[in-house]
Amino acid sequence: MSLIDSLSRAVPDDIIITDPDVMDRYLHDDAEWAPYEQAVAVIRPRDTAQVAAAVNWCIENRVAVVPRGSGTGLSGGANALAGCLVISLDAMDRVLAVDPVERTARVQPGVINNDLRARVAEDGLWYPPDPASAPWSSIGGNVATNAGGLCCVKYGVTSEYVLSLEVVTGTGKIVRVGKRTAKDVAGYDLRALLAGSEGTLGIITEVTVRLLPLPPAATAIVGYFDSLVEAGQGVANVTAAGVIPSALELVDSYCLKAVDDWKNMGLSAEAEVILLASTDVPGAAGEAEAAAIVAAFESAGATFAAVSENAEEAEAFFAARRLAYPALERLGPVLTEDICVARSKVPEVLRRIQGIGEAHDTVLAQIAHAGDGNLHPLLVTPAGDEDAKRRAQAAFEDIIAVALEAGGTVSGEHGIGLLKADGLASQLSAEVIDMHVAVKRALDPHGIMNPGKVFAVPGEE
Structure with missing residues (x-):
């Protein structure tokens, strides 16, 4: 009996996908250059019982399991392994x-x-x-x-x-x-x-x-800066002022132009970098918080800083921040970083990241959840340019090293997946890695659950 025939006895036929053309979209996430291989099948279960039946089938047949959601990850955590079963949870959407x-x-x-x-x-x-x-x-x-x-x-x-x-x-x-x-x-x-x-x-x-x-409507604050370092200082100054905005985002002019060229949003900013902040504190306290953010921007050297009086303009800037990654993808493959450092270290780390891009002759677009020190340098390369890809990967590793030297982490929110496994091994001690391995072996004794992701465990499938 073939594996597929055996699988069809464990779960309903109508949730099994074996057509290679249909399967392809389920075999990887959005992580650029993270490897993936061909699965034996993809299933789209409709309930928990079907997931459990599939996992038990994998245990019996020594087949690795790769679970996935919408596939929007950026670290390769949902990428298929050779001969695995991909379990896509997208049909369980109630x-x-x-x-x-x-x-x-x-x-x-x-x-x-x-x-x-x-x-x-x-x-x-x-x-x-x-x-x-x-x-x-x-x-x-x-x-x-x-x-x-x-x-x-x-x-x-x-x-x-x-x-x-x-x-x-x-x-x-x-x-x-x-x-x-x-x-x-x-x-x-x-x-x-x-x-x-x-x-x-x-x-x-x-x-x-x-x-x-539901929070009250937020008030937006916009700051224009001539350099990444000055914008980073603006972030540090907001922190030093004791203000906790409801958002504090960084977007550079390269990203804004990419979004505008794509969506024709009419964005214009006479600045190399903008900081977008918001406060959802109502009344006089919110006005005071917004004024403190403006002052923090100005003391960092902002060429313009003000509370936005135009809600539509403010929303356009925040929408551009959300659209930056897909807009850059239109220009070529994008390798996305996800380091996080203390907010006081943001100016220096941004300066060093900029130098890394120059040293490797790599286009580095900058976006960040700047308010919590989570930086997302985006390394943009021309499609099919293998030398540019090599340089970008070298820059990627150097940025990880800078984050660790600054006392930060290799991943603030995207996860480790495949792309950051070496970085995780550099960040954590051998003793702490051993603790992770012990937990993994206890909860996944057969070694079938997304093996090879995050860190290697001896004996996994």
């Missing part, structure tokens, strides 16, 4: 329940981030995590990578909103971890362990998240 009193929502992993936000807004509630890919990325993928976003500077990352999870483990069991009450310190926090585990410890099949009341 909002199961919203509790306006407890301010929670229970959702399947394939629910799109913005769709959840729109649904809970009907009850006057808000789901804060907002990666730039929110219109396309799924909640399950956001949890698996512990995604961040524009609001993180004030409201935190995905794991801070995850209350409980339903998970299919590496032993094929269905378990629930997390809490059902406001306080719960019974046992280890396995919920937090699974958030950010990138499918290496289990497959998330249901998520319960906490919600907040």
Whole structure:
């Protein structure tokens, strides 16, 4: 009996995909140059029982499992391995329940981030995590990578909103971890362990998240700067002033032009770099916060800094920030960095990143969740230019080294996947890596759950 015939006995035929042309879109995420191989099949389960049946089939047949959400990841964490089974959770896309009193929502992993936000807004509630890919990325993928976003500077990352999870483990069991009450310190926090585990410890099949009341309309502040270093100092000055904006983003002129050429948004900024900040504090306190941000920008050398009086203009700039990555992809392959450093280190690290681009003759476009020190240099290369690709990869590694030298991390929100595995090994001690391996072996004793991602475990498939 062939593997496919055997699989069709374990799960319904209508969720199995074997056509190579259809399978191709499920075999990789958006990470440029991260390798992927041909899977034995792709399945799109509709419920948790089908996921569990598939995992048990993989255990019996010694087939690796690669789970995926919407495929918007940027580290290769969802990339297929030779002969694996890809389990795509995109068909499990229902909002199961919203509790306006407890301010929670229970959702399947394939629910799109913005769709959840729109649904809970009907009850006057808000789901804060907002990666730039929110219109396309799924909640399950956001949890698996512990995604961040524009609001993180004030409201935190995905794991801070995850209350409980339903998970299919590496032993094929269905378990629930997390809490059902406001306080719960019974046992280890396995919920937090699974958030950010990138499918290496289990497959998330249901998520319960906490919600907040809808915030008031935000006030936007825009600052223009002649250099990255001055813009970085603007970020440091905001931090030193004790202000916590609801967003603080950096976008350079290269990105703005790419977005404008694509979307014809009429953007113009007489600056090399702009900082976009917002405050959602109402009334006089919000006005004072906005004024403090303007002052912080001006003291860093901004050529222009002001509270935006035009809501449409402010929204256009923030939309451009979200569209920067797909706009640059139109120009050629883009290798995306995701380092994070202390905000006080942002000016110096930006300066060094700029020097790395020059040293490697590589185009470096700059965007950042600057308010929490999460920098996303984008290395843009001409399609088919192998020498440019080599230079970009060398620059990528040098940027990781700079982040670690500055006391930062190799990944702020995109995850480790395949692209950052060497960086993780440089960041963590051998003893801490051993702790990771021990946890992995305990929860995935057969070594089938997304093997080879994050770090290598001896004996995995």
